[in-house]
Amino acid sequence: MNESMQDILRFPSTRIVDVAKALSGDVRVRILEALGEKPMSVSQLAEALGVAQPTISINVQILEGVDLVSSTLGANREKICSATCRSIQLDLPVKLGEGLRRTEELHMPIGMYSHCSVQPTCGIMTRDCTNVGSFDDPRSFYMPERVDAALLWFSGAGYVEYYFSNPMPPGVSIDELAFSAELCSEAPSFQMDWPSDISLYINDTFVGIYTSPGDLGDRKGKLTPDKWRSGTEYGQLTEWRITRTDSRVNGMPSSAATIDSLGLQYNKPIRVRLEVREDAANCRGMNLFGANFGDHRQDLVLAFIRSAE
Numbered sequence: 001m002n003e004s005m006q007d008i009l010r011f012p013s014t015r016i017v018d019v020a021k022a023l024s025g026d027v028r029v030r031i032l033e034a035l036g037e038k039p040m041s042v043s044q045l046a047e048a049l050g051v052a053q054p055t056i057s058i059n060v061q062i063l064e065g066v067d068l069v070s071s072t073l074g075a076n077r078e079k080i081c082s083a084t085c086r087s088i089q090l091d092l093p094v095k096l097g098e099g100l101r102r103t104e105e106l107h108m109p110i111g112m113y114s115h116c117s118v119q120p121t122c123g124i125m126t127r128d129c130t131n132v133g134s135f136d137d138p139r140s141f142y143m144p145e146r147v148d149a150a151l152l153w154f155s156g157a158g159y160v161e162y163y164f165s166n167p168m169p170p171g172v173s174i175d176e177l178a179f180s181a182e183l184c185s186e187a188p189s190f191q192m193d194w195p196s197d198i199s200l201y202i203n204d205t206f207v208g209i210y211t212s213p214g215d216l217g218d219r220k221g222k223l224t225p226d227k228w229r230s231g232t233e234y235g236q237l238t239e240w241r242i243t244r245t246d247s248r249v250n251g252m253p254s255s256a257a258t259i260d261s262l263g264l265q266y267n268k269p270i271r272v273r274l275e276v277r278e279d280a281a282n283c284r285g286m287n288l289f290g291a292n293f294g295d296h297r298q299d300l301v302l303a304f305i306r307s308a309e
Contacts, residue, residue, distance in 0.1 A: 005082075005083055005084060005085050005086050006084060006085040006086070007085070007086050007087065008085060008086070008087050008088065008089055009067065009068070009084060009085035009087075009088050009089070010088070010089040010091065011066075011088060011089065011090050011091065012091050013090075013091045013092060013093040013094075014102070015066065016090055016092070016093075018065070018066050019066050019068075019088070019090065021062075022062050022063055022065065022066040022068060023068075025059060025062070027049070027051060027055065027056075027059045028059045028062060028063055030049050031045060031049070031056070031059060031060060031063060031069070031081075032063070032068065032069075032083055034048050034049060035069065035081060035082060035083040036083060039080050039081060039082040040080070040081055041074060041078045041079060041080050041081070042056050042057055042060065042078065042079045042081065043078065045060070045081065057079075060079070060081055067084055068083065068084055068085070068088075069081050069082065069083060069084060070082050070084050102305065102306055102307075103303055103304065103305050103306075104167050104168070104303070104304045105301055105302070105303045105304075106164050106165065106167065106301070106302045106303075106304075107298070107299050107300070107301055108162050108164060108299055108300040108301075108302070109147060109149070109290060109291075109299045109300075110149050110150075110151075110152055110160075110181075110288050110289070110290045110299055110300060111124065111132075111146040111147045111148060111149030111152065111290070112147055112162065113146075113160040113161055113162050114161055114162060114163045114271075115159075115160075115161040115273075116141050116142075116158070116159065116160045116161065117157075117158050117159050118138050118141055118154035118158040118160075119138060119154060119155060119156050119157070119158060120136035120137075120138070120154075120155065121135070121136050121153070121154070121155045121186065121188060121285075122135075122136060122137075122138060122140075122141070122152075122153060122154040122155065122158075123135040123136065123140065123152070123153055124140055124141065124145075124146055124149045124151070124152045125149070125150060125151045125152070125228070125293075126145075126148045126149065126150055127148070127150040127225065127290070127292035127293070128225070129225050129227050129228050132145045132146055132148070132149065133145075149290060150289070150290040150291070150292045150293045151232075151287065151288070151289055151290065151293040151294075152287075152288050153186045153232065153285065153286065153287040153288070154186060154276075154285050154286060155186045155187075155284070155285035156276070156283055156284070156285055157275075157276050157277060157278040157280070157283055157285075158275070158276055158285065158286070159273050159274060159275035159276070160273070160274055160288065161271060161272065161273040161274075162271070162272045162273075162300060163269040163270070163271055163272075164269060164270040164271075164272055164302045165269060165270070166264060166265070166266050166267075166268070166269070166270055166304075167304060168264075168266055168304060169266060170266045170267075172306075173259075173306075174259060174264075174304045174305060174306050175243065175244055175259070175305055175306055175307045176241060176242065176243050176244075176259070176303075176305040177202070177241070177242045177259060177262070177264075177302070177303070177304060177305070178239055178240070178241045178242075178301075178302070178303040178305060179200060179202070179207075179239070179240045179241075179272060179300070179301070179302050179303075180237060180238065180239040180240075180298070180300075180301045180303075181237075181238060181274065181288060181289075181300050181301075182234075182235040182236065182237050182238070182288075182289040182294045182295065182296045182298070183198060183210075183212065183235045183236070183238060183274070183286055183287060183288050183289065184196075184212045184213075184214065184215055184216045184232065184234070184235035184236060184286070184287045185212040185213075185214050185215045185282075185284045185285060185286065185287070186215055186232070186284065186285030186286055186287050187214070187215040187231075187284065187285075188231075189217070189230070189231035189232075190214075190215045190216065190217025190218075190231035190232050190233070191214055191215050192213070192214040192215070192216065192217070192218055193213070193214050194213075194214040194215050194284055195211050195212060195213055195214065195282040195284065196211070196212045196276055196280075196282050196283070196284035196285055196286060197209050197210075197211050197276065197277070197280040197281055197282045197283070198210045198211075198212055198238075198274060198275070198276055198286055199274070199275045199276070199277060199280070200240045200249075200272070200273070200274060200275075201271075201272075201273040201275060202242070202257075202262050202270065202271065202272055202273075203262050203263050203264070203270060203271050204271070204273075205257050205261055205262055205263075206255055206257060207240050207242060207247045207249075207254065207255055207257050208240055208247050208248070208249040208254025208255050208257075209249065209254065209280075210238045210240070210249050210250070211282060212235075212236065212286070213236075215231070215232055215284075215287065216232065216233060216234050216235060216236070217231045217232050217233045217234075218233075219233060219234075220233055221233040221234035221289075221293060221294045221295055222234070222294070222295045223291075223292055223293055223294055223295065223296075223297060224293050224294060225292075225293075228293075232287050233294070234289070234293075234294040234295040235287060235288075235289045235294050235295070237295070237296045237298075238250060239251075240254070242257055242258065242259055242262065243258065243259065244258055244259050244260070245258060246258065270302070272300075272302065274286065274288065
């Protein structure tokens with residue numbers, strides 16, 4: 001028996017779902033079985049269980065994410081895995097909302113918009129630098145392949161609108177809603193000094209304007225593929241946050257919109273629209289980056305935040 005393991009590892013009600021998901025895979029349960037007697041390397045686990053090493057690595061990471069497995073580097077820099085406990089205790093929720101995490105996040109690929117309005121220059125690019133349709137043809141934005149978008153752009157005025165589900169059960173209120181995206185302006189090739197006013201609307205309620213300083217291409221984006229050679233390289237990660245008292249863009253006051261003014265309902269989708277208005281002081285389009293372009297490994301993120309109990 002592995003003597004370094006705790007007897008009981010206790011999880012609060014907010015972690016039940018994560019722990020249950022981690023234990024729902026047969027390979028992960030077998031990994032815990034194998035680690036019950038002694039620590040083992042990833043290659044030893046692969047040999048003992050008859051499973052490919054990359055599969056073992058992925059499933060070990062999932063178990064590490066819920067603290068059921070810990071890892072260290074061995075003498076040859078190989079990952080040595082250990083089980084952390086002999087048994088677990090799950091605290092069941094006893095009131096509405098107690099089993100929810102303080103922050104629930106929904107991630108949306110940038111190509112899964114429900115409505116759009118764009119004009120040339122415009123286009124959609126996948127992570128392997130394949131065009132969706134043709135450059136500067138707005139019809140491309142309605143092709144089914146758009147769901148694979150890693151970068152999309154349009155010049156002048158336009159918008160893309162997304163439908164998010166509301167994960168909050170009836171009767172559970174939130175204190176803040178936060179939306180984040182990596183974006184910049186749109187110019188031919190790129191132009192560092194090219195401001196564009198990008199507005200966020202939630203359920204048609206104006207939340208605030210982020211003024212992008214330019215179409216950013218003075219260096220290679222950290223995640224942008226090497227074969228991309230079309231100017232725009234990265235954006236700036238921008239956050240709009242709506243509270244019970246006001247709204248903010250990157251921490252600065254932006255509007256009087258509040259959580260209550262958004263008209264959120266648990267059984268209706270939440271409409272999120274990024275728009276460059278025709279009457280904007282700086283009407284210079286938008287580049288929107290997915291998880292495999294630009295500087296930040298994320299798509300669109302909508303976060304629901306409750307105050308700590």
